[in-house]
Amino acid sequence: MRILPALRMFLKPGTTFWVVVPLILLWSSCFAQIRPVEKPVILLETENPRLACYDVTSYLLDLDIDPAKHSVTGSCTMYFMLLSPIDSIDLFLDNRLGIKSITDTVKTKLSFSRLGDRIRIVLPGYIHPGQTNWSITLQYGGIPKISANPPWDGGFVWSTDGAGNPFCGVTCQLEGARLWWPNKNVWSDKPDSIAFIVSVPRGLMAISNGKLRKSWQSIDGRLAFNWIISYPILPYNLTVYIGKYDHFNEYLHHAGDSLILDYYVLPPHASKAKEHFKQAGSILEVFEKYFGPYPFRLCGYKLVEAPYQGMEHQTAIAYGNRYVNGYNGFNFAPFQFDYDYVILHETAHEWWGNSVSARKAQDIWIQESFATYSESLFVEALLGHDSAERYIMQDVPNLMKNSFPLCDTIRGTAYTSDLYDKGSAIWNTFRNMISNDSLWFCFLRQIQQDNRYGSISTGELIRYVNSHFPSDYDWFFDQYVFSPYIPVLLLKKEADFPGRISFKWDACATGFRLPIVLKSGSTTLALKPSADWQSIETELTLAEMYQLLIRRYLVKVKVQGV
Numbered sequence: 001m002r003i004l005p006a007l008r009m010f011l012k013p014g015t016t017f018w019v020v021v022p023l024i025l026l027w028s029s030c031f032a033q034i035r036p037v038e039k040p041v042i043l044l045e046t047e048n049p050r051l052a053c054y055d056v057t058s059y060l061l062d063l064d065i066d067p068a069k070h071s072v073t074g075s076c077t078m079y080f081m082l083l084s085p086i087d088s089i090d091l092f093l094d095n096r097l098g099i100k101s102i103t104d105t106v107k108t109k110l111s112f113s114r115l116g117d118r119i120r121i122v123l124p125g126y127i128h129p130g131q132t133n134w135s136i137t138l139q140y141g142g143i144p145k146i147s148a149n150p151p152w153d154g155g156f157v158w159s160t161d162g163a164g165n166p167f168c169g170v171t172c173q174l175e176g177a178r179l180w181w182p183n184k185n186v187w188s189d190k191p192d193s194i195a196f197i198v199s200v201p202r203g204l205m206a207i208s209n210g211k212l213r214k215s216w217q218s219i220d221g222r223l224a225f226n227w228i229i230s231y232p233i234l235p236y237n238l239t240v241y242i243g244k245y246d247h248f249n250e251y252l253h254h255a256g257d258s259l260i261l262d263y264y265v266l267p268p269h270a271s272k273a274k275e276h277f278k279q280a281g282s283i284l285e286v287f288e289k290y291f292g293p294y295p296f297r298l299c300g301y302k303l304v305e306a307p308y309q310g311m312e313h314q315t316a317i318a319y320g321n322r323y324v325n326g327y328n329g330f331n332f333a334p335f336q337f338d339y340d341y342v343i344l345h346e347t348a349h350e351w352w353g354n355s356v357s358a359r360k361a362q363d364i365w366i367q368e369s370f371a372t373y374s375e376s377l378f379v380e381a382l383l384g385h386d387s388a389e390r391y392i393m394q395d396v397p398n399l400m401k402n403s404f405p406l407c408d409t410i411r412g413t414a415y416t417s418d419l420y421d422k423g424s425a426i427w428n429t430f431r432n433m434i435s436n437d438s439l440w441f442c443f444l445r446q447i448q449q450d451n452r453y454g455s456i457s458t459g460e461l462i463r464y465v466n467s468h469f470p471s472d473y474d475w476f477f478d479q480y481v482f483s484p485y486i487p488v489l490l491l492k493k494e495a496d497f498p499g500r501i502s503f504k505w506d507a508c509a510t511g512f513r514l515p516i517v518l519k520s521g522s523t524t525l526a527l528k529p530s531a532d533w534q535s536i537e538t539e540l541t542l543a544e545m546y547q548l549l550i551r552r553y554l555v556k557v558k559v560q561g562v
């Protein structure tokens with residue numbers, strides 16, 4: 001998902017602090033109801049031997065969802081393999097939901113205890129490590145949490161369309177899928193597949209991830225829909241949309257292959273959706289060019305109208321941006337850019353987040369930074385690199401909070417807008433530092449290919465970067481990812497030597513050594529700043545240097561002695 005980059009709607013490049021502060025206050029008073037998070041959610045997964053001891057292979061959910069009662073009732077079967085001997089395992093389910101029974105593969109009732117959202121299940125002695133096809137089935141149900149601010153606050157959204165029909169959805173990225181179905185609830189264990197049977201009142205459809213295998217009417221008149229997800233999936237990505245939908249589709253043809261794009265929209269929006277969703281094909285084509293083939297070809301690609309802004313639900317993207325370009329109708333690019341940011345950002349997540357996933361919740365910056373950087377690559381494909389760089393770097397100094405590191409595996413990562421805009425600017429800085437676009441684009445394709453359907457931690461990503469590029473960049477990530485601060489470049493004009501400028505890094509992480517290359521017309525200025533003052537002759541003025549610096553690099557610039 002995407003944190004609303006609120007101030008982007010107001011800011012122009014170069015906006016000063018004294019303009020920003022009143023705008024923050026204005027924003028707070030006028031738009032508070034759609035601000036995502038008032039204080040950062042801290043994401044931290046800790047080690048638990050009762051989770052590490054088993055590997056989930058798949059889930060089968062069979063749920064009855066009643067929009068009138070706001071209830072969820074049914075069963076969840078978890079298929080798993082025990083990796084090490086242990087007497088009990090843990091699963092998670094929100095404690096608002098009751099558990100009727102837990103049984104194993106041979107229907108033997110298992111004893112269990114609950115503590116908060118954790119369910120501790122005692123295993124029978126005949127389940128041994130290495131044996132496959134063991135399963136645990138939980139019969140459960142109740143009234144699940146209602147989201148206060150979807151998608152940033154997890155839970156169900158029970159809404160109605162303009163004709164009074166139920167129009168519902170569920171989203172749970174930050175809290176986890178335990179909010180509405182029992183599961184292991186850790187990012188690192190993606191099941192290989194999920195089968196989801198969902199029953200809803202007659203007249204409604206239930207849309208979920210993957211392919212619709214079949215639908216039927218049960219004896220009590222309810223309609224059941226059987227969706228199959230045949231790829232690994234992060235549990236929070238499983239979702240359901242319930243409503244009275246129109247369905248249309250198209251095919252994206254490429255190199256003798258075709259990808260089905262399915263669209264589910266409320267009937268009154270069908271005609272404008274047919275026009276508006278044409279951009280999805282263009283977006284997919286650009287991302288396929290940069291990152292390789294769409295990862296979930298057997299399941300296809302879906303946009304589903306949702307009663308909330310948007311969410312990257314794998315192969316079933318939630319769409320709630322009102323069929324207008326921009327973000328809630330606002331264009332925050334510094335130029336004319338007639339694309340829908342929700343479609344653009346959430347589609348990028350099919351590669352970054354859904355196929356190549358963060359290994360743990362605290363690694364979420366990986367998928368959000370790359371998804372946001374992907375937006376700029378779409379700009380680059382349309383309008384060129386200069387526009388892409390303006391798209392990324394404009395206003396970042398004003399938007400950044402720099403209160404927390406992007407990744408904190410000890411205290412937990414704070415979920416803030418820095419994961420997006422600052423993260424994207426970090427990759428732009430890295431690309432400029434490398435100064436080798438063929439190597440950079442090879443990296444993007446290769447990391448996708450090597451980690452497809454898997455997970456990657458921050459440490460693994462850095463090792464991957466170090467192996468792909470001809471140097472070691474731990475110092476770069478120490479500064480930008482593990483520290484909340486951005487580097488400060490001190491500049492000063494030497495009064496006694498016209499044309500001479502001195503420079504040094506200040507208050508940076510140990511070993512920080514970002515080289516700087518500035519180009520203006522026929523002038524190229526290459527600096528290798530360190531913690532000590534150095535001087536260089538240049539035709540560029542300090543003001544020109546400042547503008548060039550903040551366009552290309554995520555740095556603060558302080559000018560001394562002027």
Ligand SMILES: [Zn+2]
Pocket residue numbers: 001002003312345349367368371
């Ligand atoms: Zn996102």
